[in-house]
Amino acid sequence: MTAQTRPVDHVIAAAREFLGERVTLNTAIREQHARGEDTTIPVLPDAVIFAETTEEVSQVVALCHRHGVPVIAFGAGTSLEGHVTPVRAGISLDLSRMNAIIDVSQDDMDCLIEPGVTRHQLNDHLRDQGLFFPVDPGSHCTIGGMCATRASGTNAVRYGTIRENVMGLEVVLADGRVINTGSRTRKAANGYDLTRLMIGSEGTLGIITKIRLRLHGIPEATSAAVVQFPEMRGCVESVIQVMQLGIPVARIELLDEVQMAACIAYSKLEALDPLPTLFLEFHGTEAGVREQAEAVKEIVTEMGGLGFAWAADQETRNKLWTARHNAYYAAIATGPNLRGVTTDVCVPISRLADAILGAKEDILASGLSAPLVGHVGDGNFHTVILVDQGDPTALDRAWALDRQIVARGLSLGGTCSGEHGVGMGKAEFLEQEHGMEALAVMRGIKNALDPKGILNPGKIFRN
Amino acid sequence: MTAQTRPVDHVIAAAREFLGERVTLNTAIREQHARGEDTTIPVLPDAVIFAETTEEVSQVVALCHRHGVPVIAFGAGTSLEGHVTPVRAGISLDLSRMNAIIDVSQDDMDCLIEPGVTRHQLNDHLRDQGLFFPVDPGSHCTIGGMCATRASGTNAVRYGTIRENVMGLEVVLADGRVINTGSRTRKAANGYDLTRLMIGSEGTLGIITKIRLRLHGIPEATSAAVVQFPEMRGCVESVIQVMQLGIPVARIELLDEVQMAACIAYSKLEALDPLPTLFLEFHGTEAGVREQAEAVKEIVTEMGGLGFAWAADQETRNKLWTARHNAYYAAIATGPNLRGVTTDVCVPISRLADAILGAKEDILASGLSAPLVGHVGDGNFHTVILVDQGDPTALDRAWALDRQIVARGLSLGGTCSGEHGVGMGKAEFLEQEHGMEALAVMRGIKNALDPKGILNPGKIFRN
Numbered sequence: 001m002t003a004q005t006r007p008v009d010h011v012i013a014a015a016r017e018f019l020g021e022r023v024t025l026n027t028a029i030r031e032q033h034a035r036g037e038d039t040t041i042p043v044l045p046d047a048v049i050f051a052e053t054t055e056e057v058s059q060v061v062a063l064c065h066r067h068g069v070p071v072i073a074f075g076a077g078t079s080l081e082g083h084v085t086p087v088r089a090g091i092s093l094d095l096s097r098m099n100a101i102i103d104v105s106q107d108d109m110d111c112l113i114e115p116g117v118t119r120h121q122l123n124d125h126l127r128d129q130g131l132f133f134p135v136d137p138g139s140h141c142t143i144g145g146m147c148a149t150r151a152s153g154t155n156a157v158r159y160g161t162i163r164e165n166v167m168g169l170e171v172v173l174a175d176g177r178v179i180n181t182g183s184r185t186r187k188a189a190n191g192y193d194l195t196r197l198m199i200g201s202e203g204t205l206g207i208i209t210k211i212r213l214r215l216h217g218i219p220e221a222t223s224a225a226v227v228q229f230p231e232m233r234g235c236v237e238s239v240i241q242v243m244q245l246g247i248p249v250a251r252i253e254l255l256d257e258v259q260m261a262a263c264i265a266y267s268k269l270e271a272l273d274p275l276p277t278l279f280l281e282f283h284g285t286e287a288g289v290r291e292q293a294e295a296v297k298e299i300v301t302e303m304g305g306l307g308f309a310w311a312a313d314q315e316t317r318n319k320l321w322t323a324r325h326n327a328y329y330a331a332i333a334t335g336p337n338l339r340g341v342t343t344d345v346c347v348p349i350s351r352l353a354d355a356i357l358g359a360k361e362d363i364l365a366s367g368l369s370a371p372l373v374g375h376v377g378d379g380n381f382h383t384v385i386l387v388d389q390g391d392p393t394a395l396d397r398a399w400a401l402d403r404q405i406v407a408r409g410l411s412l413g414g415t416c417s418g419e420h421g422v423g424m425g426k427a428e429f430l431e432q433e434h435g436m437e438a439l440a441v442m443r444g445i446k447n448a449l450d451p452k453g454i455l456n457p458g459k460i461f462r463n
Numbered sequence: 464m465t466a467q468t469r470p471v472d473h474v475i476a477a478a479r480e481f482l483g484e485r486v487t488l489n490t491a492i493r494e495q496h497a498r499g500e501d502t503t504i505p506v507l508p509d510a511v512i513f514a515e516t517t518e519e520v521s522q523v524v525a526l527c528h529r530h531g532v533p534v535i536a537f538g539a540g541t542s543l544e545g546h547v548t549p550v551r552a553g554i555s556l557d558l559s560r561m562n563a564i565i566d567v568s569q570d571d572m573d574c575l576i577e578p579g580v581t582r583h584q585l586n587d588h589l590r591d592q593g594l595f596f597p598v599d600p601g602s603h604c605t606i607g608g609m610c611a612t613r614a615s616g617t618n619a620v621r622y623g624t625i626r627e628n629v630m631g632l633e634v635v636l637a638d639g640r641v642i643n644t645g646s647r648t649r650k651a652a653n654g655y656d657l658t659r660l661m662i663g664s665e666g667t668l669g670i671i672t673k674i675r676l677r678l679h680g681i682p683e684a685t686s687a688a689v690v691q692f693p694e695m696r697g698c699v700e701s702v703i704q705v706m707q708l709g710i711p712v713a714r715i716e717l718l719d720e721v722q723m724a725a726c727i728a729y730s731k732l733e734a735l736d737p738l739p740t741l742f743l744e745f746h747g748t749e750a751g752v753r754e755q756a757e758a759v760k761e762i763v764t765e766m767g768g769l770g771f772a773w774a775a776d777q778e779t780r781n782k783l784w785t786a787r788h789n790a791y792y793a794a795i796a797t798g799p800n801l802r803g804v805t806t807d808v809c810v811p812i813s814r815l816a817d818a819i820l821g822a823k824e825d826i827l828a829s830g831l832s833a834p835l836v837g838h839v840g841d842g843n844f845h846t847v848i849l850v851d852q853g854d855p856t857a858l859d860r861a862w863a864l865d866r867q868i869v870a871r872g873l874s875l876g877g878t879c880s881g882e883h884g885v886g887m888g889k890a891e892f893l894e895q896e897h898g899m900e901a902l903a904v905m906r907g908i909k910n911a912l913d914p915k916g917i918l919n920p921g922k923i924f925r926n
Contacts, residue, residue, distance in 0.1 A: 105811075105813065106707075107703075107707060107811075107812070107813035108811040108812055108813045109707070109812075110811075149652055150650075150651075150652035150656075151652070152650055152652075156650060157649075160627075161650050163650075163656070163659075164623075164627060173900075173904070177900050178900065179897075179898065179900045179901040179904055180897065180898060180901060181897075181901060183809075183877075183878045183896075184811050184876045184877075185809040185810060185811060185841070185842050185843070185876075185877055185878050185881065186620075186809070186812070186841040186842055186843075187615055187619060187624050187626075187809060187841050187843065187881055187882065188613075188809060188878040188880065188881060189612055189613035189614070189615075189663055189807075189880045189881060189882050189883060189884045189885070190663075190878045190879060190880045190885060190889070190893065190896060190897070191663070191885055191893050191897060191902075191905055191923055192660060192663065192664055192668075192905045192908060192909075192923075193613075193626070193656075193659045193660060193662065193663055194901060194904060194905065196626075196656045196659035196660070197655060197656060197659070197660055197908075199656065200652055200653075200654070200655065200656055201655055205655075216709070217708070217709035219709075240570075244569075244570060244572070245680070246679070246680035246682075284751075285751075285754055287750055287751075287754060288747075288748075288750075288751055288754070291748055291750060291751070344652075346646075346648040346649070346650060346651060347648060348568075348570075348571040348573075348647050348648060349570070349571055349649070350568065350570035350571045378648070378649040378650050379648050379649055380648070380649075380650065413647045413648075414646075414647075414648055415646045415648050415651040415653045416653060417651065417652045417653045418648065418650055418651060418652060419650065419652050420652060421652045422652070422653060422654055426653070430653065430654050433646075433653060434642075434643065434644075434653070434654060435642065435643060437636075437640050437641065437642045438642040438643060438644060438657060439654075441636070441642055441657060441912065442654055442655045442657065444911045444912065445655060445660075445908060445911060445912075446655075447911065448907045448908060448910065448911035449904065449907065449908075460654055460655075
């Protein structure tokens with residue numbers, strides 16, 4: 001080694017000794033690891049390392065620790081908030097090959113998986129066993145990434161977010177030590193909740209290498225419904241009523257007229273109109289599902305809903321939910337060369353109409369296009385602010401609109417992120433949301449667990 | 464002040480300046496704060512201070528911090544694991560007068576309360592608003608204490624534990640700073656989950672001064688049922704089947720023949736026999752409740768259950784559940800001068816029969832009396848090992864049996880505590896359950912948040 005050898009070169013050389021070709025400096029691969037699906041400025045990692053075992057993760061992290069080199073866990077790269085952008089370069093540690101489903105227990109309705117398993121992969125595996133995993137963000141993300149960002153999705157209104165569906169974790173700490181958190185029981189009062197501390201820590205406190213997930217029985221009966229509204233207020237007010245009456249809907253998703261137009265084009269939903277729309281799903285017994293659907297139908301009809309179309313057959317349901325999950329991709333497909341700046345405001349349910357109608361006013365005033373879609377049963381909605389990558393001013397205007405919509409959400413008692421996480425994109429709001437002292441506690445925990453600051457630096461905290 | 468002045472004397476003198484008589488050295492009051500309802504050796508605090516506001520808690524904790532004096536939050540004193548025993552003396556900070564229900568939102572189904580509010584007080588307050596708070600340990604505990612110990616109760620199988628029902632907290636830190644955690648939204652991905660970190664931290668990371676709770680709508684229909692079994696195996700196997708079939712019971716509680724005999728005497732349940740028994744409750748729509756009850760009836764009948772007695776009227780239901788909640792008091796009333804050593808094992812549901820039948824064998828072999836009762840839908844059960852306080856060897860024999868039952872639970876993949884917490888009584892098992900490295904992470908967090916170790920010393924960690 002020469003006098004110019006950087007710390008990362010020591011890591012690369014040492015890792016090559018036991019990982020060989022799985023340590024790569026290939027530019028194309030580094031470019032794939034330069035950011036997620038967000039609009040952050042891409043930064044090339046110095047190297048990408050593909051780990052296949054916990055032991056390998058531990059060894060690589062220990063090397064990074066010794067040499068003070070940043071290490072960023074990378075799954076499917078679907079982050080919308082800059083989580084995987086290696087802002088200070090270093091090692092992008094790719095865990096996508098750690099995708100084994102280690103065991104499934106039908107009796108205890110849980111499973112142990114590696115972090116690179118995707119939700120699609122897991123549900124395909126579970127289907128024959130009468131079980132399913134409900135947490136379903138709108139991308140082909142890995143479950144490790146979902147844990148790291150405290151993800152949720154369309155089923156959270158009934159089944160909870162990833163937070164409620166993880167029983168325990170194996171985590172590699174900043175110095176390479178490996179811990180197990182949690183318990184295989186449905187509940188436990190056995191010391192500090194390290195599982196919940198790791199969930200949502202965005203790779204800044206440890207790297208998740210195994211996950212024990214809670215599973216759910218496939219319901220006896222499932223049916224879906226679609227209802228469209230002439231105007232947005234009735235659509236949102238319907239959601240508020242459904243939730244306040246405690247109807248246990250499995251899914252209740254709102255798409256505004258702009259998002260519907262995009263989905264109709266992208267997913268060929270020709271039977272539907274570009275109007276404010278609710279997609280609903282009901283889980284339960286045959287009688288229970290009918291009862292829920294009737295109760296919802298009564299509410300939406302009173303609120304001006306135009307019909308209430310059933311979709312009991314699986315094919316129609318699949319088409320509907322695939323369209324919903326592809327909403328983001330539909331949005332950015334509405335023009336050439338588009339990328340999205342995504343807001344993720346979540347508010348108390350009573351403030352949902354103010355938040356959504358206000359956001360739509362903000363969008364209108366901005367002159368930008370921003371389809372709106374949301375997990376409205378949880379008070380959570382997204383606007384995908386479309387940015388023409390050829391327009392040099394578009395990104396700044398999009399971020400200005402993003403800030404405006406988030407500020408409105410915060411002023412209504414909401415949070416800057418319901419499910420996408422903080423990353424780089426929402427860090428500026430954390431102080432306002434939690435206060436300086438709470439943020440200082442978070443920093444204190446970060447310093448205690450990662451004193452050298454090598455784990456995903458530049459995320460959650462602004463400096 | 465003389466040369467003999469102890470650090471705590473400075474705290475007492477300074478606190479008297481702004482709290483006057485609410486700082487007390489009265490022996491009777493100090494004795495009431497010398498332990499909970501457990502069998503730890505009572506230790507008198509140097510003083511008891513009754514706080515009435517967050518500001519007062521902050522000032523007292525800041526004084527303790529300055530002078531390095533232990534401070535132990537005290538609610539209703541119902542801990543079963545030594546949580547409130549001031550093992551290194553210091554200040555017992557009594558929060559029971561901080562019992563205001565600050566606001567209730569029907570629209571958002573949440574409320575903001577002070578920590579001294581009891582669950583009975585809250586539910587009395589909510590009744591007219593069609594809402595209820597489901598977490599119900601078997602004592603007149605405060606909700607602050609429930610948060611600190613990660614409590615649950617009979618409804619957790621359906622509504623979750625306190626962990627799932629707290630949205631945010633106000634917490635006084637070890638140096639007197641005040642933070643707010645969490646969010647008023649149903650979900651959030653907005654930084655480290657300080658709320659879940661504080662829940663179950665047993666007063667060792669901060670003192671909870673306000674709680675934002677999630678509430679639930681009172682169900683349209685409720686019915687209860689009782690079924691008795693000639694032997695324990697059929698009783699436990701019924702529970703396992705109900706859970707594995709995903710029947711959404713609101714409560715499913717098991718009482719063994721010894722506990723039933725105690726409850727029949729204490730709560731005058733003359734219509735029932737001293738046999739293994741399940742108490743059940745169903746919540747939902749009229750049709751849904753009927754459907755659930757029919758499904759359960761089919762299972763228990765097949766498992767040898769003797770009849771299936773309905774209790775749809777509220778008076779009978781109240782009598783039943785009051786008897787269940789008083790199970791601990793019924794157990795210690797079976798003889799004069801008794802106190803209980805309580806196990807709190809929780810196992811994966813598939814191992815519940817092994818855990819319960821094994822515990823009963825252990826009890827039989829010990830020659831001790833130990834009624835068994837449990838939140839079996841969660842895999843959680845208690846044995847109340849009865850200790851004659853006049854018998855000098857009884858306590859040691861009880862602890863030996865306790866260790867045996869816990870060790871069996873751990874060997875079945877379980878936890879030493881489902882809901883009572885670690886305190887002093889279960890600290891010896893934490894290392895075995897989590898491993899040295901995870902425990903070191905917990906200690907690292909403790910040191911980061913409470914570097915002087917003044918917050919409830921001697922709890923969770925053994926030294």
